[in-house]
Amino acid sequence: MSIIEAKDVKKWFGDFQALKGISMEIQEGEVLVVCGPSGSGKSTFIRCINRLEQHQEGSIIVDGIELTNDIKNIEAIRSEVGMVFQSFNLFPHLTVLQNITLAPTWVRKKSKSDSEQKAMELLERVGIPEQANKFPGQLSGGQQQRVAIARALAMEPKIMLFDEPTSALDPEMIKEVLDVMKELAKSGMTMIVVTHEMGFAKEVADRVMLFDDGLMVEENTPNEFFDNPKNDRTKLFLSQIL
Amino acid sequence: MVKLLSKIGAFFRNVVVLKWAVQFIFLGGLIAIIFNYLNIAVGNLANTNIAFSWGFLGETPGVSIAEGLYTLPKSGLQMLQTGMLNMLRITVTGIVAATFFGTILGIARLSNNYIVEKTATSLLEVVRNVPLLVQILFFQALILSLPRLEVYDVGSVLFHASSKGVALSWPNRQDGAWMFMLYFLITLYISNRVYKQRVKLLEEQGRETKPFLWSLLTLVILFAIGWYGGYRIVGIIGFVSGFISQGLEVLPGIFYQILLSVLAGYLSFISVRKQINSKRSGELQGKYSDDDYFKMIITIVIAIVFIALMFAPIGQGISKFLVGDELTFKSDWGLPQFFGGISNALDWSITGVPYELNMAEIEQVGTTKFKKYSTEVGKSLTVGYFATWLGVVIYTAIFISEIVRAGIMAVSKGQSEAGLSLGLRRSSLLRLIVLPQAVRIMLPPMGNQYLNLAKNTSLGIAVGFPEVVAVGQTLYNQEGQTLPVFLIWMIFFSTVSLTLSSIVNYYNRKLKIVER
Numbered sequence: 001m002s003i004i005e006a007k008d009v010k011k012w013f014g015d016f017q018a019l020k021g022i023s024m025e026i027q028e029g030e031v032l033v034v035c036g037p038s039g040s041g042k043s044t045f046i047r048c049i050n051r052l053e054q055h056q057e058g059s060i061i062v063d064g065i066e067l068t069n070d071i072k073n074i075e076a077i078r079s080e081v082g083m084v085f086q087s088f089n090l091f092p093h094l095t096v097l098q099n100i101t102l103a104p105t106w107v108r109k110k111s112k113s114d115s116e117q118k119a120m121e122l123l124e125r126v127g128i129p130e131q132a133n134k135f136p137g138q139l140s141g142g143q144q145q146r147v148a149i150a151r152a153l154a155m156e157p158k159i160m161l162f163d164e165p166t167s168a169l170d171p172e173m174i175k176e177v178l179d180v181m182k183e184l185a186k187s188g189m190t191m192i193v194v195t196h197e198m199g200f201a202k203e204v205a206d207r208v209m210l211f212d213d214g215l216m217v218e219e220n221t222p223n224e225f226f227d228n229p230k231n232d233r234t235k236l237f238l239s240q241i242l
Numbered sequence: 243m244v245k246l247l248s249k250i251g252a253f254f255r256n257v258v259v260l261k262w263a264v265q266f267i268f269l270g271g272l273i274a275i276i277f278n279y280l281n282i283a284v285g286n287l288a289n290t291n292i293a294f295s296w297g298f299l300g301e302t303p304g305v306s307i308a309e310g311l312y313t314l315p316k317s318g319l320q321m322l323q324t325g326m327l328n329m330l331r332i333t334v335t336g337i338v339a340a341t342f343f344g345t346i347l348g349i350a351r352l353s354n355n356y357i358v359e360k361t362a363t364s365l366l367e368v369v370r371n372v373p374l375l376v377q378i379l380f381f382q383a384l385i386l387s388l389p390r391l392e393v394y395d396v397g398s399v400l401f402h403a404s405s406k407g408v409a410l411s412w413p414n415r416q417d418g419a420w421m422f423m424l425y426f427l428i429t430l431y432i433s434n435r436v437y438k439q440r441v442k443l444l445e446e447q448g449r450e451t452k453p454f455l456w457s458l459l460t461l462v463i464l465f466a467i468g469w470y471g472g473y474r475i476v477g478i479i480g481f482v483s484g485f486i487s488q489g490l491e492v493l494p495g496i497f498y499q500i501l502l503s504v505l506a507g508y509l510s511f512i513s514v515r516k517q518i519n520s521k522r523s524g525e526l527q528g529k530y531s532d533d534d535y536f537k538m539i540i541t542i543v544i545a546i547v548f549i550a551l552m553f554a555p556i557g558q559g560i561s562k563f564l565v566g567d568e569l570t571f572k573s574d575w576g577l578p579q580f581f582g583g584i585s586n587a588l589d590w591s592i593t594g595v596p597y598e599l600n601m602a603e604i605e606q607v608g609t610t611k612f613k614k615y616s617t618e619v620g621k622s623l624t625v626g627y628f629a630t631w632l633g634v635v636i637y638t639a640i641f642i643s644e645i646v647r648a649g650i651m652a653v654s655k656g657q658s659e660a661g662l663s664l665g666l667r668r669s670s671l672l673r674l675i676v677l678p679q680a681v682r683i684m685l686p687p688m689g690n691q692y693l694n695l696a697k698n699t700s701l702g703i704a705v706g707f708p709e710v711v712a713v714g715q716t717l718y719n720q721e722g723q724t725l726p727v728f729l730i731w732m733i734f735f736s737t738v739s740l741t742l743s744s745i746v747n748y749y750n751r752k753l754k755i756v757e758r
Contacts, residue, residue: 052659079665089660093678103664155664208554
């Protein structure tokens, strides 16, 4: 059974139509890379999956729950879908540890010691346990993004969304974040990654999609996508970024 | 010779020397200007046969004050004291009320509800575009246009408004109120400790310890014990204060001179030690810049000047004022009186409930048939107080609402999105993520508004509210001592403002976000 099912999703910002009918299915444990030029609707689409944006037509079903205006459904989906942002969005007034334990404590109602233990395990996993008691402002961009991943993982989500997680980082820091994401992919997490890191797509993705002008123009395996694209738009896109 | 000249030239081209030279010249010039003008002012006053004197503080002004601590002040000092207390009364209650209404209005302005948002916006536009003085006069006119207090109005009422002002039912302070208030503060402290203790247990043992419930229970139980007489335990503080007061009374004025000198010396010692310690370890070890040395030197110099002044005539004057000795007038503001006051307020022979809820009362004026609101039971607000309070509160609340709105909007959208994507509810999001960050942004401009409110109370003079400026003006119109009254105003308003801003600064530092 597919864990995410989107059917003919359409979305307008005023007069501008950002999504012109996106349909896709994602299986559990699959890693999907979405690429495309800016303004193509790829970020808007993954933001629709956890209702940071509201789609106006079509349907999105996440883990058997349909996204409607029902607040209960939205909350249920959000606590199962983790998200990592381009600009990290860590809470600057809380320590790294507090950033990670906040949601398990207040949403999952876990005890503080349990959630702190779990947080330390996650920090271990992303490779920065020594930063636990620092504030986000004291960390480098790469470290902040790894904390953001740990924070999303603390809710034990079934699906992880990455919205251009490395676009705001220095080249050196990109690697440390990608390494964490690769490890996560190998552990069997369902992931949708919006990124321009083609190396990552080649190595980790099960499928690669190209968005252009609110439509999905190509959907393919990584090998086929890079070596033998079906669509001319994909060829043009690849020739520009590779 | 040439060599010496070039050396001197080099000395004055040194940037450090230049920097300090400029600063000293500026400081010297400033002091010279101030002294010059003070001298001219004192001289001019003497020429008009009004010698600069504090004597009026001890003389009976022979006027009555509409409301406050002393309605028939026996001295100029008591008169000013009454004005100061009236001003503080509006400032303290006004700050609380303006913050409360301002926050609600600010959130209303952010509301998605069309009617709520538009109502708040139009209120904002009206209030902030009309001068505060006009608004205060408007509230005065509004209340003066109410029906008069008629001869047949009589007895207890829940609430009454007339052209005489407003009367409310009110919990009136009884003898034990001061003791209870202190007791209640201690209770708050204890329940806070209980909360922290339970949180610590929760963290250590990982079981639910219900910190909030425990602290609430502590608070309720201690409150109940206190209400029915338990508050008398703080009488022990009054007992000790009584002894201190008696001990201080026999001390001579020189005691205050030494006490204040030691205090100044100690403060400058702490400050210098702090400056030295700040660079004692780490990379900056022992690397003091010229600024650091200058700050240390100036701290010591200020202390020395202060101590020297303490033993000059002015210091003797201050010590006599504090001890309550006859100077040009007798003061009751000394330490013995202070501790005596504490021992009177915190007397464990006092019994009964600390507060009594009373209805407002309409009573006769003397033996005439005219009526007034009782000042003994319930709460009566005069027209002046009501108009000034309402004016400054609404005016300040409007500006606070803009600060609240700006603060909330300044927290980036990404923060809310991050919180929502973690599954937080809107209420938790506001409480845990948005407000803590917004408060940091709001605090400094909020402090400015509090200062504005404190200073705007002086507009009460326009509607006959006897705050410190109004009574001060009455006083110098009588005695002609303009300069001393102005000095008192300046010192009083500076003290209030600096106290307010240091409270705000304290919280500002406490809430500062750690960055590298």
